[in-house]
Amino acid sequence: MPAETTPDGRYIIVRGRLWRASNPEIPARERDELVAELMDARRAVGAALRSDDPDAEKVARARVHAAKVGLGERGPVWWDDGAPDYNRHLVKNTPYAEQ
Known part of the structure; x- marks a missing residue:
């Protein structure tokens, strides 16, 4: 839904x-790339949490934020x-x- x-x-x-x-x-192609990066970054956050790796988590969360800014969901x-x-x-x- x-x-x-x-x-x-x-x-x-x-x-x-x-x-x-x-x-x-x-543009659709750029959106697709940003969404793919967002999903990869979210998976990386999960992997970092499961492995109890705060440094990897920080990097992954920064990737999530950058993708969301690129999509216009955060930032200006x-x-x-x-x-x-x-x-x-x-x-x-x-x-x-x-x-």
Whole structure:
């Protein structure tokens, strides 16, 4: 089941919380590469945790962050109309509660 999104497509809604969606303007090939890197990095986090390797975990988490920034899910917002970022806010505490 696809995640529910806000009407403007800027966020997905998970358990009543807004999470910034990927930038829809990223070309498909670049998006695919970033998603593949994100998944590899997440697997590396899991492997580091299972092997109790804090240094490897730190590197893997940095890779996750970089991939998410590349996708537009973290870092500067990808929209340019000056609207604030409600990432990680509860929907009920944002203007999206009225939509």
